Amino acid sequence: MNTRDLDYFKKLVEKKNFTEVAEIFHVSQPTITQAIRRLEKEFDTKLITIDRVHQKNEITRTGKLLFEKSKRIQKDLALAHKEIQAAKCQKIRFGLPPIIGSLYFPQVVGKLAQANILDKLNMIESGSHSLLKQLQDGDIDIAAIGSLLPINNPHLMAKHLGTRPFKLIVSKNHPLAKSSQPVDFRDLSEEKFIGFAGQFIHGQIMQDYIDHTGIKPEIIQRTPDISWYKSLIRANIGIGILVGDEINQYDHNIVSLDIKNPLPENFNVSIFYRNGYVLKDDEQKLLEILEKMDIEHISKDHY
Amino acid sequence: MNTRDLDYFKKLVEKKNFTEVAEIFHVSQPTITQAIRRLEKEFDTKLITIDRVHQKNEITRTGKLLFEKSKRIQKDLALAHKEIQAAKCQKIRFGLPPIIGSLYFPQVVGKLAQANILDKLNMIESGSHSLLKQLQDGDIDIAAIGSLLPINNPHLMAKHLGTRPFKLIVSKNHPLAKSSQPVDFRDLSEEKFIGFAGQFIHGQIMQDYIDHTGIKPEIIQRTPDISWYKSLIRANIGIGILVGDEINQYDHNIVSLDIKNPLPENFNVSIFYRNGYVLKDDEQKLLEILEKMDIEHISKDHY
DNA sequence: CAATCTCATAAATATTATTAATGACCTTTT
DNA sequence: AAAAGGTCATTAATAATATTTATGAGATTG
Incomplete structure (x- = not known):
C-alpha cells in the first residue's frame, strides 16, 4: 500500500x-x-x-x-x-529545565567535559512540560524532566534519578523562621504566599496543596523567576514553596522548613527519551553519567 | 512511499x-x-x-x-x-474481568437489556492484565478494567468509574472477628494468609502491603478462584485481603475489617477503549450506561 | 580452481498510478 | 425550462514505478 x-x-x-x-x-x-x-x-x-x-x-x-x-x-x-x-549531526539534542540544570547538573559538568560530551550538547532550555512535547515531536532526543508524579508513558523511556521534597520557604524575619518543627500546611491559611507565573512545576505544587488540604491562603504576587521569588521571600513580602535544594547556605535571610503533611507528590527528576529511539554512542555515554548523578544527596560544595 | x-x-x-x-x-x-x-x-x-x-x-x-x-x-x-x-459485525467486543462482572454489573444488566445491548455483547471474560493487552492489540474494543493505580496510557481512553477499598477478610471464628476497630497490617506478621494464584489483582495488593510495611506474613495456600478463597477463609485456614464488596450479607461466617494504614492503591474500576477508536452507536450507548453505574454505593439488593 | 553463496547492476517486462477527455448528476442562475 | 457551473465517476491512453531475468563481481569452501 x-x-x-x-x-x-x-x-x-x-x-x-x-x-x-x-x-x-x-x-x-x-x-x-x-x-x-x-x-x-x-x-x-x-x-x-x-x-x-x-x-x-x-x-x-x-x-x-x-x-x-x-x-x-x-x-x-x-x-x-x-x-x-x-543522525547526520553529531550534536546531542538535549532538553534541560533551568531548575534541574542549576540545582543538580553542576556535579556532573566535570565528568561531561572529561568524556568530551559537553561541547556536543545542543542544549534546549525550557520548562519540563514543553520539553516533553518537543521530545515526543522529535525536536529533541533526550530530556531531563522534573515532574510531580512519576511519568508513565509508553511512548517514552524513563530513568528515574531521584526524588526531592518540597519545603516551605520563609524570611528570616518571619515568625515561623524560629520554629524547628515541621510545619502543617493547614496552619498556614492566614499566611500570604508568593506564587509562580508560567508553567513552573512550583505553581502546580502550590495548587495541589490547596486542593489537598482545602486551605486556600492568599497569593499576593506571582513571579516567573526563581531569584525574584527568593527576593520577595527574603523581603518578607510573603512565604512560598520550593524544592528544598533551591535554598542553600549562601541564601542568607531565608529559612526552609519541612512540611508536615506531605503530598504523595514530590519533585521527581528523571531522564527521558523516546521509546524506539536508538541512542548515539555519545548519548549513551551522557546517560551513563547522568544516571550516576546523585540527586538525593547533593554536595554543598557545588554552590 | x-x-x-x-x-x-x-x-x-x-x-x-x-x-x-x-x-x-x-x-x-x-x-x-x-x-x-x-x-x-x-x-x-x-x-x-x-x-x-x-x-x-x-x-x-x-x-x-x-x-x-x-x-x-x-x-x-x-x-x-x-x-x-x-466494523462489519454488529457485536460489541467487550472485555470484562469476572470480579467486576459479578460485583458491579448486576445493577446495569436491566438497563442494558432495555437498550437492546445485552444480546450485542461479545463478552471476553479474562483478567484485567490480559484484557489490556487484547485491547491494545485490537482483539477487543472496550474493556472494564480493575487496577491498583489509575492507568494513564496515551494509547487508551479511560473513564474512571470509581474506587473501592480493600479489606481484611477473616473467619467468624478468628480472634480478629470480634474487633470493630480498623486493623493495622503491621500487627499481622504472625497471621497465616491465603494468597491468590495467577494474574489476579488481589495477588498484587498482598505483595504491595508486604513491600510497603516490611511485614511478611506467611502465605500458606494459593487459590485461583474467589469462591474457593472464601471457603478457605471461612474454614479459618487463614485470613486474606479482598475488595470489600466481595463480602456481603449472605457470606455467613466471614467478617471483613477495614485496614488502618491503607496504601495509596485501591481497587480502581475504569472503562477503557483505544485512543483513536471510533465508537459504534451501540458502544456509545453501552458506555453511557456504564458511566452511570455507581461503583462506590452498590446496593445490597443485587446479591 | 571449480562450486557455491550473496548481493549489485542493467535492460526488459509487468504492474500500477496518473492524466485527459468525457459524461452523469445535481444545483444555481437566467 | 434551459443554460451554466460544480462535483465526482468512468475509461482509455500515457507515465511512472516495481519486478524479473540475466549476468557479473566479490568472497568462501572443499
Missing part, C-alpha cells in the same frame, strides 16, 4: 471535496478517486459516501477509523525523517 | 540476508535490493552496510531508527485492518 493514498485520504477527510484535494496535491481529480478506490478495495469497506443531493460527502465509520490510523502513520514517518535527519 | 518496502526492510533487519528475504516474500532477490535502495534514497541515508569480508551485514543506526518506525507502522496498519474488519 502506498502511503500517498493515505495522504490523499487524510486530506479528503479534512476537506470532504475530491476536486479541492486534487488541487492541493497538484494532481488531477481522478487521481483522488482512484486512490480512494484502492484503499476501499484494500480494506474491503466503503470509506466515504458521496451525496450529490445534499452536496455533502460523509466519512463512514470505517473511514474515520482509517483516518485515525493515517494520522499516526504520517506522524511516525515524519518522526523517522526527523530522527534520521538529526 | 510504499509500505511494502518497509515490510521488506523490516524482514531484512531481522534476517540480515537479501536472498532469504526475497524467498520469504516470493519475489526475486533484486526486488529487495531495489526496495532498500528506494528507502535509502527517500530518507537520504545508508540503512545497511554489506560486508562480504566478514559475511555479516550490519544495520546502521539510521536503519535501526527506521526499523522501529516500520514496526509501529505495520502495527497501525494491522490495527486498521482489524478494526475495519470488526
Whole structure:
C-alpha cells in the first residue's frame, strides 16, 4: 500500500471535496478517486459516501477509523525523517529545565567535559512540560524532566534519578523562621504566599496543596523567576514553596522548613527519551553519567 | 512511499540476508535490493552496510531508527485492518474481568437489556492484565478494567468509574472477628494468609502491603478462584485481603475489617477503549450506561 | 580452481498510478 | 425550462514505478 493514498485520504477527510484535494496535491481529480478506490478495495469497506443531493460527502465509520490510523502513520514517518535527519549531526539534542540544570547538573559538568560530551550538547532550555512535547515531536532526543508524579508513558523511556521534597520557604524575619518543627500546611491559611507565573512545576505544587488540604491562603504576587521569588521571600513580602535544594547556605535571610503533611507528590527528576529511539554512542555515554548523578544527596560544595 | 518496502526492510533487519528475504516474500532477490535502495534514497541515508569480508551485514543506526518506525507502522496498519474488519459485525467486543462482572454489573444488566445491548455483547471474560493487552492489540474494543493505580496510557481512553477499598477478610471464628476497630497490617506478621494464584489483582495488593510495611506474613495456600478463597477463609485456614464488596450479607461466617494504614492503591474500576477508536452507536450507548453505574454505593439488593 | 553463496547492476517486462477527455448528476442562475 | 457551473465517476491512453531475468563481481569452501 502506498502511503500517498493515505495522504490523499487524510486530506479528503479534512476537506470532504475530491476536486479541492486534487488541487492541493497538484494532481488531477481522478487521481483522488482512484486512490480512494484502492484503499476501499484494500480494506474491503466503503470509506466515504458521496451525496450529490445534499452536496455533502460523509466519512463512514470505517473511514474515520482509517483516518485515525493515517494520522499516526504520517506522524511516525515524519518522526523517522526527523530522527534520521538529526543522525547526520553529531550534536546531542538535549532538553534541560533551568531548575534541574542549576540545582543538580553542576556535579556532573566535570565528568561531561572529561568524556568530551559537553561541547556536543545542543542544549534546549525550557520548562519540563514543553520539553516533553518537543521530545515526543522529535525536536529533541533526550530530556531531563522534573515532574510531580512519576511519568508513565509508553511512548517514552524513563530513568528515574531521584526524588526531592518540597519545603516551605520563609524570611528570616518571619515568625515561623524560629520554629524547628515541621510545619502543617493547614496552619498556614492566614499566611500570604508568593506564587509562580508560567508553567513552573512550583505553581502546580502550590495548587495541589490547596486542593489537598482545602486551605486556600492568599497569593499576593506571582513571579516567573526563581531569584525574584527568593527576593520577595527574603523581603518578607510573603512565604512560598520550593524544592528544598533551591535554598542553600549562601541564601542568607531565608529559612526552609519541612512540611508536615506531605503530598504523595514530590519533585521527581528523571531522564527521558523516546521509546524506539536508538541512542548515539555519545548519548549513551551522557546517560551513563547522568544516571550516576546523585540527586538525593547533593554536595554543598557545588554552590 | 510504499509500505511494502518497509515490510521488506523490516524482514531484512531481522534476517540480515537479501536472498532469504526475497524467498520469504516470493519475489526475486533484486526486488529487495531495489526496495532498500528506494528507502535509502527517500530518507537520504545508508540503512545497511554489506560486508562480504566478514559475511555479516550490519544495520546502521539510521536503519535501526527506521526499523522501529516500520514496526509501529505495520502495527497501525494491522490495527486498521482489524478494526475495519470488526466494523462489519454488529457485536460489541467487550472485555470484562469476572470480579467486576459479578460485583458491579448486576445493577446495569436491566438497563442494558432495555437498550437492546445485552444480546450485542461479545463478552471476553479474562483478567484485567490480559484484557489490556487484547485491547491494545485490537482483539477487543472496550474493556472494564480493575487496577491498583489509575492507568494513564496515551494509547487508551479511560473513564474512571470509581474506587473501592480493600479489606481484611477473616473467619467468624478468628480472634480478629470480634474487633470493630480498623486493623493495622503491621500487627499481622504472625497471621497465616491465603494468597491468590495467577494474574489476579488481589495477588498484587498482598505483595504491595508486604513491600510497603516490611511485614511478611506467611502465605500458606494459593487459590485461583474467589469462591474457593472464601471457603478457605471461612474454614479459618487463614485470613486474606479482598475488595470489600466481595463480602456481603449472605457470606455467613466471614467478617471483613477495614485496614488502618491503607496504601495509596485501591481497587480502581475504569472503562477503557483505544485512543483513536471510533465508537459504534451501540458502544456509545453501552458506555453511557456504564458511566452511570455507581461503583462506590452498590446496593445490597443485587446479591 | 571449480562450486557455491550473496548481493549489485542493467535492460526488459509487468504492474500500477496518473492524466485527459468525457459524461452523469445535481444545483444555481437566467 | 434551459443554460451554466460544480462535483465526482468512468475509461482509455500515457507515465511512472516495481519486478524479473540475466549476468557479473566479490568472497568462501572443499
